[in-house]
Amino acid sequence: MNPDRKATALTFHHLSAEQARERRTEIEDVFRGSYVHAIEAGEKFEAPEAFMHRFDAYTDPSRAAGFELVIAELEGRACGQAWGWPLHENTAWWGGLQLDEGNAADFTAENGSRTFALSEIMVRSELTGRGIAHALHNELLGHRAEQRATLLVRPDNTRAYTTYRNWGWYRVGTLTPSWPDAPTFDVLIRDLPIS
Template sequence: MTTLPVGLEFEHYDKAEARDLRAVVEEIYCRSYVEAIASRDTFDEPEAFMARFDAYTNPAQMSRLELVIARVDGEPVGQTWGWPLRPNAAWWGNLELDDPDADRAEFIAETGRRTFALSEIMVCAEYQNHGIAHALHDDLLDRRPEERATLLVEPDNSRAYAKYVKWGWRRVGTLRPRWPEAPRLDVLIRDLG
C-alpha cells in the first residue's frame, strides 16, 4: 500500500486564481514532464503547454476551470485541473466512438452539468509513485456534481493508462484535439457519483 507523504495538502483554485498561479503551474509541469520535454516533441515543450494553459484560463472563455495543487510542506509537487463541458462543447470535435452502434449525438450532448473534462494531472518526478496522482484525482473528482468525467490519454502512455483503468476509467473512442501538433488520443470515460 502506498503511503502519502507527510505534510501533503491540496489547495483549490478557480480560473481567475489559476491565472495568478501561472508560474507555479509551469514549474510543476517542467518538474513532472522531464522526459517528455527532453524528447523535444513540440507538443510537449513548456511554451506549448503554457499556451494551452493560457487558453484554458483566458477570461474570455466561459469555462469554469478548477485547479487543484498538491503541496508537501508548502512545496508544490503536483496539480490537476478540469472544467464542466458546456452545451456544444468543442471537446468532442473529431470524436470517433469505438462502438459503431452508439448514438454519437446522444453521447456528445452536453448540458453544462453532464460531463467534467479532466484536462491535466501531473506529479513532479521526485514525488511520483507515492500515491499523490491518485489522491489529486480523487480530491478533484469526488467533489464534482456531474454525471461523468472524460479525459484524453496517449495510447502508448502505458503507465498512465494502467492507472486510469485501475481508477475506473474505460475507453470509448479516439480523437485528435485541435491544438497544433496534437496527437490522436484515446478518450476515456468514468461515471461520477
C-alpha cells in the same frame, strides 16, 4: 505500504481560473518538473511554451466557466496539479471524436452538468509512485456534481493507461485535439461521483 498513505502529508489548494492565472509561474514549474522526459525529447506538443499557451486558453476569462485547478503541496512545495472544467453546450472538446460504438450525437450532448473534462493531472517526476496523482484525482473529482468525467490518454502510455483503468476509467473511442502538433488520444470515461 498503501500508496494513498504515502500522500497523507499533502495539502490541497482549489483554484478558479483567475486564481490559477495568478500562480502561472508555479503552474509552469510543476509542468516542467513533471514532463522532464517529454521536454528533453523535444516533443512539440509537450513543449513548455505550447503547454502554457493551452493553459492560458483554458483559463481565459471569456471561456473558463467552471474551471477548477487543484495544486498539491508537500512540505510547502507544489508537487503536483490537476485541472478541468464542465463541458457546456457546443463544446469543442468532442471535436474529432471517433466512438468505438454508439451514437456520437447522443454521447456528446452536453449541458454543463453532464461531463467534467479532466484536462491535466501531473506530479513532479521525482515524486511519482507515492500516491500523489491518485490523491489529486480524487480531490478534484470527489466533489463534482457532473454525471461522468472524461480524459484523454496516449494509447502508448502504458503506465498512465493502466493506472486510469485501475481507478475506474474505460475507453470509448479516440480523439485528436485541434491544438497544433496534438497526437491522437484514447478517450476514457468514468462515472461520477467517485465512491
